[in-house]
Amino acid sequence: MTYELYYWPTIQGRGEFVRLALEQGGADYLDMARLEGPGRGVEAMMRLMKDEAVARPSFAPPFLRDGEVMVGQTAAILAYLGPKLGLAPEAAADRVWVDQIQLTLADLVAETHDTHHPVDLGAYYRDQKPEAARKAEGFRGQRIPKFLGWIEQVLVRNPAGSGWLVGARPSYADLSAFQVVEGLRYAFPKAAQSALAATPGLVALAERVRALPKIAAYLASERRIAFNEDGIFRHYPELDAQA
Ligand SMILES: N[C@@H](CCC(=O)N[C@@H](CS)C(=O)NCC(=O)O)C(=O)O
Secondary structure, eight states, X not given: OOEEEEOOTTOOTTHHHHHHHHHHTTOOEEEGGGSOSTTOHHHHHXXXXXXXXXXXXXXXXXXXXXTTEEEESHHHHHHHHHHHTTOSOSSHHHHHHHHHHHXXXXXXXXXXXXXXXXXXXXXXXXXXXXXXXXXXXXXXXXXXXXXXXXXXXXXXXXXXXXXXXXXXXXXXXXXXXXXXXXXXXXHOHHHHHHHHTTOHHHHHHHHHHHHSHHHHHHHTSTTSOOOOTTSSSOOOGGGXXXX
């Protein structure tokens, strides 16, 4: 069965967490909004969200179609795919821990988005710059170190001592941790460098993920969209500073 991923075609955004899992899992998938033809493209994605024949409509991209099953919400998609792709542990307690880590990373993603859109999601960054500057100050000084420090603790306290977040093998949470490190390095290079200096385990984890053969091949391919200022991790130099 070919998985169908629906997400905005020109950004990494939240869809990238799903793309990384599909790639590392060696899944057969189509990035539907990036393709042309019937049932493909952005318009088809929008139609699918509004289609009254869909019993379980997704609120927003990303969402995944696996035959009859439609799943939205990044963390829910990953919880669904993880066991199928060999990217989730066996034990229920471990799976919910991976899910908890993913949801915490989702909080970090949402807060990152708020740094350039702190007031109005529907307005441009340029129309909320003073509020963005204020939001970014707290994000850089307090929130990035708190989130990254927590991930470091998850690594350090993993009883398996494997260098992965949960158990002895990589899970989708490890791929997502890599993605937030990459995103923060792009968007807030100075603040990220300061925070990452205190999290050597996380830095090493990100390098291990980058070196996974399937991830390395994906990152080198044209399927990997470059970070840009339409996505979630945006680089506005005026929002960054050494912490
Ligand atoms: N909590 C959701 C958030 C989904 C979301 O905000 N998607 C964005 C793109 S990254 C979107 O297209 N939002 C449109 C909207 O909220 O109306 C998730 O983690 O998947």
